[in-house]
Amino acid sequence: MKVLVIIPAYNEALNIVNTVETLTKTCPWVDYVVINDCSQDNTAEICRENGFNYISLPINLGIGGGMQTGYRYAVSKDYDIAIQFDGDGQHNAEYIKDLVEPIEKGEADLVIGSRFINKEGFQTSFMRRLGINMLGNTLRLCGKVKITDATSGFRATSREVIEFFSHHYAQDYPEPESIIAARVSGFRVKEVPVIMNERTAGVSSISSFKSVYYMIKVTLAIVIYRLVGKKWR
């Protein structure tokens, strides 16, 4: 099976080389593409100098639009499985095989790497865990699926979901929203345990100041999608 790792990168000049090199060393059997979301720093130049496979967006589209670019690329290059993998060193490439396995076995269409199944590694702050828990409850009510780490950006998608996401991908806070979108369209979502690292450099896209607004907005988005979202195909 052809596997593509999509690495969204916004101002990741400090991390990107390390991320890509660790990835290609740990998983030589996967292809990757870096999506440079119009970074202000020299992420694009670093990708070019190192000969990375990358796409450079001329306008900042945000994480949703960036990821969707990766999915469109995966469709155009005919990949069977796509993996989302953060460019900031939070995700461990050694777990990619665990994410791919349920899809190869045909057990799931969307596989999410969760920090909170085995509760190992970086566990983030208490308040965030509380928020992620609430999102998990919302998803359980609206999507009939058990999700412990709704905001995890470490995930694998089957061919059908790649195609679905290339057409419709939630834009603002896409991680939790895309789970409900997949559920409404009847895809099977599964979680597998992973260990994540703390960010090595740079800042997270979600600041604590915005997190309350984030929670309200994402919860509403999930409920609204449940009510008005249409099944794809």
Add this chain to the structure above:
Amino acid sequence: MMTGLFRAILLIGILLYILLIIYLMKKGRMSLKYSLVWFLAGLVLLVCGVFPQIVGFFTDLLGIYSEVNGVFFVGVCFILLIILSLTSIVSGLSERIRTLVQTQAMLEKRVRELEDKISSLSEK
């Protein structure tokens, strides 16, 4: 009751407003598709100004104290409608821009790779 003065102000205002829309359309700064809802708003308010008895009929029906309030109410309804249509237009536009940007970025990658291939071939 609408006073004669208020009717005059309303009529002049709406006339100017419709002229402004026509001017913008002539200059090509407003497309026909989006001008329709603005025209409709102007037309309804024009009818309100010319035939206040129509307004009187509806304000009585809806339990609005004065006809002027009825006119304001209609105006506010139209503003809401127009803002809603603008939000819908903006959403459509941002969707289109996003698709365009993604396609451009993917093409840029292909061009870049082709150029690299050509320059490495010509070096040999």
